[in-house]
Amino acid sequence: MASRGGAVRAVAKAVTRSLPLGSARGRRAVWRLLALAAVLALVSTGCSKSSSSSGLHQFLFQNKESLPIAHEMIPVALPSGKKAQDIIDDTKAKGVNADGEAVAEDDWLHIGGDFGTADTGAGVVETLYLPPGTYAIACWQTGNLGGGEGDPHAARGMVFQFTVTS
Numbered sequence: 001m002a003s004r005g006g007a008v009r010a011v012a013k014a015v016t017r018s019l020p021l022g023s024a025r026g027r028r029a030v031w032r033l034l035a036l037a038a039v040l041a042l043v044s045t046g047c048s049k050s051s052s053s054s055g056l057h058q059f060l061f062q063n064k065e066s067l068p069i070a071h072e073m074i075p076v077a078l079p080s081g082k083k084a085q086d087i088i089d090d091t092k093a094k095g096v097n098a099d100g101e102a103v104a105e106d107d108w109l110h111i112g113g114d115f116g117t118a119d120t121g122a123g124v125v126e127t128l129y130l131p132p133g134t135y136a137i138a139c140w141q142t143g144n145l146g147g148g149e150g151d152p153h154a155a156r157g158m159v160f161q162f163t164v165t166s
Ligand SMILES: [Cu+2]
Pocket: 038, 070, 071, 072, 139, 140, 141, 153, 158
């Protein structure tokens, strides 16, 4: 576990370095996401300068859980004044529908569609064009670690906020 923790910290550093997080709260959001051990790593960018600038960005999303569980990485644009915590609160408040899907997911503008889920051990690569703005990546999957269903992961804090500058 110690070695995985080290790897997670290394990735967290890479993410926080690559994506300019405007606040300590943003950095805490990273830790909440990583606490679920679904590791988001920025692997490369399609534009020349820093990954924080607008343009094409490629993300590698790896599920490094130790037990079976599906995660997803849904990029959304945050309306002015909204933060990752608003997604968390909204998802908590609205729960799941009769099909067991998070009701709040459709409240948030999906900018890159649903790139699909990544089961434990799998990875998904996503390429997004990001104009300047404030964004979040959320997971609305509802599985529990090792099996069964529970609250949407976004309600458990699996939301990561970041900003893109011009
Ligand atoms: Cu998840």
